[in-house]
Amino acid sequence: MSKLRNTTRRTFLTQTTGALAGSMVAFSIVPSAVIGANGQTAPSDKIITGSIGIGGRGAAFVRPGMTAAICDVDENHLRAASERLQGQADSYKDYRELLDRKDIDAVFIASPDHWHGLMTVHACEAGKDVYVEKPASKTIEEGKAMIEAARRYGRIVQVGSQGRSTDAAYKACQYIRNGNLGTVSKVTCWHYENPKGDWTPDSSPPPELDWDKWLGPARWMPYNPNKVHFNFRWLLDFGGGQIRDRGAHVMSVAMWCMNADHTGPVSVEATGEPPHEGIWDCPCTMEVKYEFKNPDWTMTWSQPGEKLLDAAFGAKYWGDKDTLIVTGGDGGCGTEEKAMKYAVPAGGIEVFKSPGHIENWMDCIKTREKPLMDIEAGVQVANLCILGNISYRLGRKLEWDPANQYVKRDEEANRWLAFIGRGPWHL
Amino acid sequence: MNAKTYNSVDEFINDIQNDNADTRYAAWSQAKQMNEEAIPKLVELMGSDHPGIAQAATNALQALTHSSAEWGREELRLKVVGEWMKRIGESNPSNVRVLAFRLLAKVGDERVVSEISTYLYSPYIREEALFCLQNISISTAATALIAALRNSPDDFKPRLIAALGYRRDDEAVDTLYDYLSSSDTELAMAAMHAIARIGKLCKKTIPWPNYARLSSHDQNRFLNCLIEYAENLLQKGHPEEAARSYLQVLDKTNEEHFCCAAILGLSKINNPIAVQAMKTMASHPSYKVRDVIKKVLNE
Numbered sequence: 009m010s011k012l013r014n015t016t017r018r019t020f021l022t023q024t025t026g027a028l029a030g031s032m033v034a035f036s037i038v039p040s041a042v043i044g045a046n047g048q049t050a051p052s053d054k055i056i057t058g059s060i061g062i063g064g065r066g067a068a069f070v071r072p073g074m075t076a077a078i079c080d081v082d083e084n085h086l087r088a089a090s091e092r093l094q095g096q097a098d099s100y101k102d103y104r105e106l107l108d109r110k111d112i113d114a115v116f117i118a119s120p121d122h123w124h125g126l127m128t129v130h131a132c133e134a135g136k137d138v139y140v141e142k143p144a145s146k147t148i149e150e151g152k153a154m155i156e157a158a159r160r161y162g163r164i165v166q167v168g169s170q171g172r173s174t175d176a177a178y179k180a181c182q183y184i185r186n187g188n189l190g191t192v193s194k195v196t197c198w199h200y201e202n203p204k205g206d207w208t209p210d211s212s213p214p215p216e217l218d219w220d221k222w223l224g225p226a227r228w229m230p231y232n233p234n235k236v237h238f239n240f241r242w243l244l245d246f247g248g249g250q251i252r253d254r255g256a257h258v259m260s261v262a263m264w265c266m267n268a269d270h271t272g273p274v275s276v277e278a279t280g281e282p283p284h285e286g287i288w289d290c291p292c293t294m295e296v297k298y299e300f301k302n303p304d305w306t307m308t309w310s311q312p313g314e315k316l317l318d319a320a321f322g323a324k325y326w327g328d329k330d331t332l333i334v335t336g337g338d339g340g341c342g343t344e345e346k347a348m349k350y351a352v353p354a355g356g357i358e359v360f361k362s363p364g365h366i367e368n369w370m371d372c373i374k375t376r377e378k379p380l381m382d383i384e385a386g387v388q389v390a391n392l393c394i395l396g397n398i399s400y401r402l403g404r405k406l407e408w409d410p411a412n413q414y415v416k417r418d419e420e421a422n423r424w425l426a427f428i429g430r431g432p433w434h435l
Numbered sequence: 436m437n438a439k440t441y442n443s444v445d446e447f448i449n450d451i452q453n454d455n456a457d458t459r460y461a462a463w464s465q466a467k468q469m470n471e472e473a474i475p476k477l478v479e480l481m482g483s484d485h486p487g488i489a490q491a492a493t494n495a496l497q498a499l500t501h502s503s504a505e506w507g508r509e510e511l512r513l514k515v516v517g518e519w520m521k522r523i524g525e526s527n528p529s530n531v532r533v534l535a536f537r538l539l540a541k542v543g544d545e546r547v548v549s550e551i552s553t554y555l556y557s558p559y560i561r562e563e564a565l566f567c568l569q570n571i572s573i574s575t576a577a578t579a580l581i582a583a584l585r586n587s588p589d590d591f592k593p594r595l596i597a598a599l600g601y602r603r604d605d606e607a608v609d610t611l612y613d614y615l616s617s618s619d620t621e622l623a624m625a626a627m628h629a630i631a632r633i634g635k636l637c638k639k640t641i642p643w644p645n646y647a648r649l650s651s652h653d654q655n656r657f658l659n660c661l662i663e664y665a666e667n668l669l670q671k672g673h674p675e676e677a678a679r680s681y682l683q684v685l686d687k688t689n690e691e692h693f694c695c696a697a698i699l700g701l702s703k704i705n706n707p708i709a710v711q712a713m714k715t716m717a718s719h720p721s722y723k724v725r726d727v728i729k730k731v732l733n734e
Contacts, residue, residue, distance in 0.1 A: 108651040133655045135692040160662065161692040207486050281464075282494075284456035285487050402501045403467065420504035420541050423570045428601045430562075432593070432621075 055373055058112040058136075060103045060127055062089045064238055065141060065168075066118030069366075072096065079106045082237075083216040101218060103127055107134040114373055117141060118168075120240040121247050122226045125150035126433055128165065128383075132157035137164040137373045139366065143248075143256035143393050144386035148413055149426035151387035151394075153435045158383045164372045166379040167386025169260035169338075170365035176341040176348065177261045180325075180334045182359045183347035184265045189327025192266065193305050197258045198313025199321040201293055202242060202249045205286030208234050225429025234287055242288035244397060249290030250311055252393040254321055258337035260381065260389045262307060262323050265334070266300075269385040272410030273298040273307075273392070278399035280311075296396040309396060317342070339365075398424045441468050448476045451491050452483070459491035466498035471514040473499060478522060478531055493534065504542045516543055520550060523560075536563035540570045547571070552579035561591060569598040577604040584610060593625040600629025608635045615642050624653055631660035634667020636676055646687065658684050658693050665700055674704045682712055691721040698724070702731035 058077040059069050063085040070078060070089045078089045079100040086099045100106045107115070107130055114137035117127045125145050131138045138158075144167045145151035158165040171177050184192060210230035213219035219231045226245055233239070241247035263269055276298055280291025296309040316324060319335030319342065335342040352358055362368040362380045372379040398421055399406050407416040415421035428434045439461055441447040447469055450462035466473070473495070480492035500519070503512040522535040536554075539547055548571060554564035568576045577599065584595045596614065599607040607629070614626035623644045630637060641661065646654065665680035681697040681704075688694065698716065701709040713728050 104650070104652040107655075130652070130655075133659045134652070135690060157659075160659075160666075160696050162695060163692070281460075284460040285490075402504075403498060404502075404505055417506050418504075420501065423541050426601070428566070428569060428597060434597055434601070 053374065055113050055370055056111055058106045058109065058115045059089070060106060060115055060117050061119030061123070061141075062086070064118070066116065067092075069116035069118060069139070070097075076112055077106045077109055079103045081218040081221040101221065104130065107131055107136060113137060114139070114164075114369075120222075121252065122146050122240075122245070123224055125154055126225060126429065126435060128154050129157040129435060132161045132163045132165070135161060135163075137369075138383075139166045139168060139369050140383075140386075141168040142260070142386065143167075143252045143390040144383060145390045146248075146394070147425060147427050148391060148394060150435060151390055152413070155384050155387055162376070164369065164376065164379060165383035165386075166365070166369035166372070167260075167381045167383060167389075168365065169257050169381050169386065169389065171257050171261045171337045171339070171341050172264050172380050173362035173365035173368060174336075174339065174341040176336075176343040177264070177334060178359060178361055179347045179350065180261070180332060180341075180343040181265045182352055182357065183343075183350045184325055184327075184332060185267060185357045185359060186350075186352060188330060188346075188350065189325055189332055190329030191303070192325050192327045194326040195262045195266065195305065195307040195323055196313065196326070197255070197262065197307065197309045197321075197323040198315060199250050199254050199258065199309070199311045201312055202283075202290050203288070204283040204292060205234055205242060205288035207286055208232060223430070225427075225433035227430060232287060239288075242290050244289050244401070247290070248393060248397045249294070251294060251296065251309055251396050252390075254337065255309055255393050255396070256389055258321055258323050259307070259309070259392050260385075261334055261337050261341065262325075263385070263389055263392075265325065266305065268300065269388055271300065272388060272413075273395070273408055274301050274410065275299040275405060275407050276392075276395040276399045277405035278396045279403075280400045291400055294396075294400065296399070298392060298396075307392075317344075438465055441465060444469065444473045444476065447473060447495075448480070451477065451495055452480055452485075452488050456487055459487060463491045463495035463498060466495040467502040469495070469499050470511060471503075471518045474515070474518040481531055481534070482528055496534065497538065500538045500542055512542055513546075516547060519543075520547060523551065523554065525557075529559075532560060533563055536560070536567045540567040543567060543571055545571065545573045545575060548573065548575045548579060552576075552583070555579065555583040555587065555595075561587075562594065565594055565598050569601050572602065574604075574606065577602060577606055580604075581607055581610050589619065589622070593621050596622070596625040596629050600625075600632040603633045605633060605635045608633055608637060612637050612639070615644070618645075620644060620649060620653070624649075624656060627657060627660045631663040631667070634664060634671065636668060636671070636673050640679060641683065643683075643687075654688075658688055658690075662693070662696050662700065665697075669700065669703060674706065675708075678704050678706065678709050678712075681709075685712065685716065689720065691723045694719065694721065694724045695727045698727050698731060702734070 056076045057074050059066060059075055060079045062070055062078050062080045063082060070092060072093055075093060075097050077098045078086060080086050081101055090099055115131050117124060117138060117140040119127060121143060124140050128138050128140050145154055210232045213231040235243055241253050278296040280294035282289055282291050294311040298307040316333050317335050322335035325332045332347055333344055360380060369379050395406060395408060402421060406421055409416055447462055450458050453459055477492045477496050481489050483489045500515055503515040519535045519539050522531050551564050551567055554560050568580060580595055580599055584592060587595060611626045611630050614622050617623045661680050661684050665677040668677040678701060681700045684693055684697040698713055701713055713732060716728055719725050
C-alpha cells in the first residue's frame with residue numbers, strides 16, 4: 009500500500025498535470041486552469057480532494073486532477089480507482105491516514121451508511137470540507153454530532169441528495185413555494201419494494217476485503233456476501249432499505265419544496281412486511297406516515313405506492329388548488345410541464361438554482377456559504393428515515409418532539425436514538 | 436394478509452415451526468398477541484437447524500419484547516424482562532445470551548443492573564453486558580461501570596470509559612480524570628473524550644498527554660475534546676475554566692480551524708484574559724484567523 013505522507017499541494021498538482029498531459033481525458037478534465045494559465049483558476053484555488061469509499065457510488069467521485077488520495081477497505085476497489093487515476097493518487101486502507109494529509113482540502117465520503125457519521129466528524133476535526141453520501145446519518149445522536157462538528161470548525165458539508173440540484177426539482181420547488189398549488193396539506197411518496205434475499209451461508213471474507221474494518225462501528229458478525237458492498241442497504245444494521253436509500257432523495261426534495269428543512273414531524277407511524285426468508289431484514293413493503301405541525305401537513309412513504317407518470321419513484325404534492333408530481337428524487341428528477349414552464353412573477357419567491365450538486369459544494373468551499381443540501385438539512389431528512397425504521401421495528405407509532413429530539417412517553421424508542429460503536433469506532 | 440388470532444401458545448408455536456415461510460411470518464408478525472409464556476418455547480426454536488424457523492422464533496421474540504415496552508404494558512414488560520434475565524447465564528446457548536443482553540438493553544431497568552454488572556468481568560460476554568448497561572440511565576449502572584473500570588483488564592478499560600462518556604455520567608469524572616495521565620495513550624485519549632462529552636468541571640486543569648507521540652488523528656481528537664469540554668463548561672457557567680481550555684488549544688496548534696473555533700469560544704467569554712489572548716493572536720500567519728479575530732474584537 010503506498011502512503012505518500014508528505015505530498016504537498018504543489019507536488020500533487022505538478023505530478024498530475026505532468027503525468028496526464030499526454031492524454032485526451034486529461035486535457036478535457038484537467039485544463040490549463042489547473043496551472044493558472046489564461047487568467048483561469050490558479051493552483052492555490054484548486055480544490056484537492058480525497059475519496060473515502062470508492063466502490064459503487066464512490067467511484068463517481070474519483071477524478072483525475074482532483075483526487076489526490078483514495079481510501080477503501082477493499083483492495084479491488086483501490087486497484088480499479090488507481091488504474092483510472094493512472095497511479096496519480098495515494099492509496100489508503102485507513103481513512104484516518106488520508107485525513108492526516110495536509111494537502112487535501114476536502115473529502116468525498118461514500119462508505120456504507122454505518123460509517124458516515126464517524127468519518128464526517130473526523131474529517132471536520134481534521135479541517136476538511138465534506139461531501140457525504142446520503143442518508144447523512146444512522147442515528148439521531150450521530151446527526152447532531154455531525155452538525156456540531158461542521159459548525160464548530162466552519163466546515164462546508166454537503167449531503168449527496170443531488171435531486172435538489174436538478175432543474176426539475178428546482179422548478180417544482182419554485183412552483184410550489186409560490187403558491188400555485190394553494191395550501192399543500194399532503195405529500196405522497198412512492199417507491200418500489202425492497203428486494204428479497206436468500207440463505208446464502210456465512211463464509212470467510214475474501215482476501216482483498218478487510219471485513220473487520222468494513223464493519224467498523226457496527227456489531228461484529230460473520231462475513232456474508234449478501235451483507236457487503238451494495239447489499240448493505242437491505243440490512244437494518246448497516247443500511248435500512250429503500251426508505252433510506254431512495255427516501256433520502258425523494259423526501260429531500262419534498263422537505264425542500266415544503267420549506268421544512270428546519271423542522272421535523274410530530275408523529276411517525278410505520279408498518280411493513282419483511283422478506284419471509286433470507287438474511288435481509290428490511291421491510292419489502294412499507295407504509296410510513298409523518299405528521300407535521302405549524303403548518304399542518306402529512307407526508308407518506310409508500311413502498312410500493314401508486315406509480316405515477318410511469319416513474320419508479322417520486323412524490324405527489326396535494327394542494328387545495330392543484331396537485332403536482334415530481335418524479336425521481338435523485339439525479340434523474342422530472343416534473344409536470346406547468347412547473348417546468350413557470351416563470352416567477354415580480355416579487356415572487358426565487359429559489360436558489362444549483363449549478364450541479366458537486367459544483368455547488370465546490371463553489372461553497374470557496375465562498376464559505378452553506379451549500380444547498382447542507383448537513384443540517386441532510387440530517388433532518390435522514391431523521392425521517394431513521395424514525396420510520398424505528399417505528400417499523402417497534403411496531404408502534406412514535407410521538408416525536410422535533411425541537412428537543414426525543415420520543416414522548418416511550419423509553420425503549422429513545423434507546424434507539426443513539427448507538428455507541430464497537431471498539432474505537434464511536435463518537 | 437389478514438392477521439390470524441391465536442388462542443394458545445401452542446397454536447402460535449406450531450405456526451412458528453411450520454415448513455411454510457408465509458405461515459411462519461403470519462405467526463411472528465402477531466407475536467404481540469403472546470405474553471411471557473411463549474418465550475421459553477421460542478428460545479428453544481432459536482436453536483432449530485432450519486434457518487427459517489430459527490429466524491421466525493428470533494423475530495417473534497423481538498416483536499414480543501418490543502410490544503411489552505409499549506406505554507401501558509408495564510406488567511408484561513416486567514415479566515418479559517424476568518424471562519430474559521434467566522437467559523443471560525453461561526448455561527444458555529451463546530446466540531440466546533446475546534439476544535437476551537441486546538433486548539434487555541432496550542427494555543431493562545434498574546432491577547437488572549446488579550446481575551448484569553457481574554458479566555462485565557466475563558471475557559466472552561462483557562461487551563454485550565456493557566452495551567446493555569450503557570443504555571440504562573440510572574446511577575447504579577454508572578457505579579457498576581466505574582467499579583468495573585477499576586477492576587478490569589486494560590484492554591477493556593477504553594470500552595468502559597467510552598460507555599461512561601456515552602452516558603454522560605457526572606459521577607464518573609473524578610475517576611476518569613486519573614486516567615488522563617496514563618502512559619497508555621489509548622486510555623488517556625478515551626478518558627479525555629469521555630470527560631469532554633460529559634462536560635463537568637474537573638478538579639484540576641486538563642493535563643496534556645504525550646502530545647508529540649500522538650498520531651495526527653489523535654492530536655486532532657484531543658484538541659477537539661478540549662474545545663468540546665470548553666463549550667460544555669461555558670454552558671454550565673464556568674467561563675474562567677472554559678477560557679483556560681481554549682487557551683490550551685491556541686497554545687498548542689496553529690491550524691486555522693482549531694484556532695478559529697477557540698477564538699470564537701473566547702469571544703463568548705469576553706473577559707480581560709480572553710480579549711488579551713485574542714489580541715496577541717492578531718499577527719497569526721493565517722488570514723482567516725486574523726479575520727475572525729478582527730471581526731470578534733470589533734463586535
